[in-house]
């Protein structure tokens with residue numbers, strides 16, 4: 171599949187949004203969408219976007235501001251490589267946006283929709299960007315690591331190798347020709 175399902179579109183969650191059926195197979199993520207996402211929106215903690223057709227929710231994701239700092243990476247060398255900007259100026263952190271939650275409906279998994287959603291998120295910060303955002307970050311579930319790796323994300327540190335989630339990032343500059 172190279173485009174989102176026919177008749178589907180993204181909508182940004184608002185307080186009066188009427189939820190449609192959704193099950194991505196992960197209870198925590200299902201619960202977040204149905205019970206917490208409106209509260210996160212109201213409290214300015216995350217923005218949630220929903221891909222839907224007329225009858226069901228196909229996918230959803232939530233975003234929040236983030237940053238990558240020197241403490242997040244393993245060594246000074248790695249930090250230097252990651253943060254060497256064309257100006258030569260040293261930065262103590264880089265602006266980022268975190269994918270707080272991401273789920274694809276069981277009925278639509280394995281069709282490339284998750285990858286297209288990641289492309290859509292990248293586009294939000296590469297095209298007509300309203301704020302500086304160098305990286306997309308995610309605390310990735312173990313089962314989803316191959317998905318993020320396939321979509322260009324890298325591990326930030328080896329310190330979380332034995333943890334339930336691993337911190338990953340995508341440097342948006344790798345998707346552009348800008349220097």
Ligand SMILES: CC(C)(COP(=O)(O)OP(=O)(O)OC[C@H]1O[C@@H](n2cnc3c(N)ncnc32)[C@H](O)[C@@H]1OP(=O)(O)O)[C@@H](O)C(=O)NCCC(=O)NCCS
Pocket residue numbers: 194195196199271272273274275278279280281282283284285286308309310311313314316317318320
């Ligand atoms: C992980 C998830 C978002 C992937 O969405 P998707 O639409 O099925 O993914 P895609 O079809 O774009 O898959 C792209 C690649 O990711 C990998 N991938 C996707 N799901 C995978 C899984 N469950 N296990 C291993 N690899 C997986 C595959 O390599 C796949 O490439 P291929 O089709 O050439 O084999 C979806 O399975 C999901 O919602 N899972 C439950 C919730 C979750 O884990 N969310 C992530 C929270 S961090």
